[in-house]
Amino acid sequence: MTHEPVGDVRRRAADLAETAEANRRWWDAEAPEYYAEHGAFLGDARFVWGPEGLDEAGVHLLGDVSGRLVLEVGAGAAQCSRWLAGQGARPVAVDLSIGMLRQGRAIETDAPVPMVQADACRLPLGDSSVDLACSAYGAVPFVADSAALMQEVARVLRPGGRWVFSASHPVRWALPDDPGEAGLVVRSSYFDRTPYVEEGLNGDAVYVEHHRTLGDRVRELVAAGFVLDDLVEPAWPDDNEATWGGWSPLRGRLVPGTAIFVSHLA
Template identity: 60%
Template sequence: MPEPPDRPAAVGVGRRHTSPAATVRANRGSWDADADNYHDEHGAFLGVADFVWCPENLREDDAHLLGDVTGKHVLEVGCGSAMCARWLAAHGAHPVAFDLSAGMLHHAIEGARRTGIEVPLLQADAQHLPLRDESFDIACTAFGAVSFVADSARLMREVARVLRPGGRWVFATTHPTRWSFPDDPGPAGLTATMSYWDTTPYVEFAADDTPTYVEHHRTLGERVREIDAAGLRLVDVVEPRWAPGHTQIWGQWSPLRGAILPGTAIYVCEK
């Protein structure tokens, strides 16, 4: 695997407005540089051919949010190492997976080598999909792309464009209420310190003020309006509870917080 590209070290964090192009550059560089560490830390939990929706440990084997995938053409959006796409292939689907990060896609290639499950891979920006109209029955993502683009409304339109009529779009993101709380898995993470309605992006930045990582927040109402404006119908919003006996801490997710606050929202939509 090639060495990750050099990137400026983050020296600060804050809420600040960031252009769409700067968001793409920052997040591509961040995920390229951190792909190895990410999989070292989370790879065992995520698996190489498994479909884990969220840190709460909800798996598609139990949730069945996609319905019967047998024979379906499925697009995994922001696939990371494409473990979900390989799970889909093992369950009879015809998946295609894409990610912005070449570093993540290198891990997807390694996952295919380890499992023998080959999935077509693309490097692409979810705001500009190089795919034909109405070419998929299902689109899905477990925390990929949606929070990492500046124009998530455009992402919704792009997904709607490539879905066939009656197609399903299921995506997991950080629960919108979590943006009011610090990113702390301990007791400090239980006290709200920021306005829920402040949608200024979270940005990590280098000494020269260049963004090195960006996440974009939407309120629940904004997210629903994006879905509707794309011509999609919201069928359900799933708020997974922390799985009994699940002790793993993942960033801001922890058993302590999971017993009190929702950490994930999974939006189930149909075209």
């Protein structure tokens, strides 16, 4: 499968259906190339929270996972879920893209995990059925209604269960997606929630991301019944010289690139 050619890139409205269809098709086509490019950094059974390289093995944002049923939302090829399985957890990896899940099936490790294709806003799990939920750069910015996603995660979590997710730091939406000095100049309004859309030659969306401010995210969590325990903004480590899209040592040492929301269900 190959990507549809991109005809235009702009900020415009994109509803639930257009967003889901575009991103499903995009990641179905992108999966092998994405793994080839980033697989060495992500590992096959590693839980890394973002391009800075912050590793769950060292920070323990999820707490004790042994024996816990853990839902990974927007799991991609399920690298994080494999790490969780290796720590004694019982993970379930959910992703919209069958291509990403197939890539996950192609990864051979000693810790296979259950994988399910599903929309993050319509999880095929019962109420109060999981102990923990997590997402490392997963579904949150790739759905049109992230408030509904928070509510759906709350539905499947048991009371007291943690929900920890990472995404691009919202401040990055005010800056060009450029790893060099051009990416350090504010070009857009931080308060503009208009989605970023790449369009095919026919004008239909082929890739969509949705922006929310830090305040938006906090309000979404609180409205769904979560208590925000921490907001982690990883500093760029001195030993990381890698560039990943708009993430780079130059930018990462000056402005945050990742926001990690640590919460629990009240």
